[in-house]
Amino acid sequence: MTPVFSHGDLRLYLLNLLDEGPRHGYDIMQALSDRTGGTYTPSAGTVYPRLAKLEEEGLVTKSVDGRKTVYEITPAGHAEVTARAGDLEGIEASLTDSVRLIADEVRGSVREAMRSLRADLAAASREEQSSATPPPASDDPRVSSREQVHRADAAVSEFRAKIRSDLRSHVARGGELAAATIDDLTSELDRLSRDLIRTLRG
Structure with a gap:
């Protein structure tokens, strides 16, 4: 850095x-x-x-x-x-100049991490869709929906744990963490939330 x-x-x-x-x-x-x-x-x-x-x-x-x-x-x-x-x-x-460069580097790292996360989620979704077998007609769709909620909970918890670990490790190693970096992270998460809401509302 x-x-x-x-x-x-x-x-x-x-x-x-x-x-x-x-x-x-x-x-x-x-x-x-x-x-x-x-x-x-x-x-x-x-x-x-x-x-x-x-x-x-x-x-x-x-x-x-x-x-x-x-x-x-x-x-x-x-x-x-x-x-x-x-x-x-x-x-x-x-x-x-140095502060501007550091902020740019950290923002770039956050954007790359968010792109990677979106790619991983998309790949997991495609894999799930390709491997899933259609449920029997008698299955209650609410049961399937609850299963997907559990999957979403697990994915969010895993992401949260990874971000916390990465941030804490970065600071523990003496790295600096700018407010703009967290602002970018918050903005990306807000955008993902809005995208999900639009998808759910169809």
Whole structure:
């Protein structure tokens, strides 16, 4: 997946966030997520070592406020942010491009997954129709309909379990999950629901 920050850019971006005012670690991670539209949510293992390095360089200080550790930029850190204003503009521009590319990649993956799901459902339907034997004339159609409802329940449950597993595995591996991705998924599911309703109503 397209990286959000190039090498060294995150360091300067953290300084820039602290130049806006003191922040605790979680607030910094949340700010990074907010400013990338949710496509980049760094882990504590990414942010805190960089903050410690900035502290070693004398660019930030930290203090304890209750249970929280608050980081604050030093005059030396502010001077670096000011001196590298041009670099920050470039980072902001690259960040916008990276976020757009990531969103496009994830939306493409969701669309491909939905196409695959529709193809699998269509193939299963064709296979069922070709292998099914006509029920005896005396069979109650309501019994057959209830059987199909059970099949539909099983298919929906399997799909739900697979999507949950894939999403959780993606996030657990450090992947980002944008709101636009879930919006696309919801839209596709709504569309499938509408198609099914139209089919049922004939």
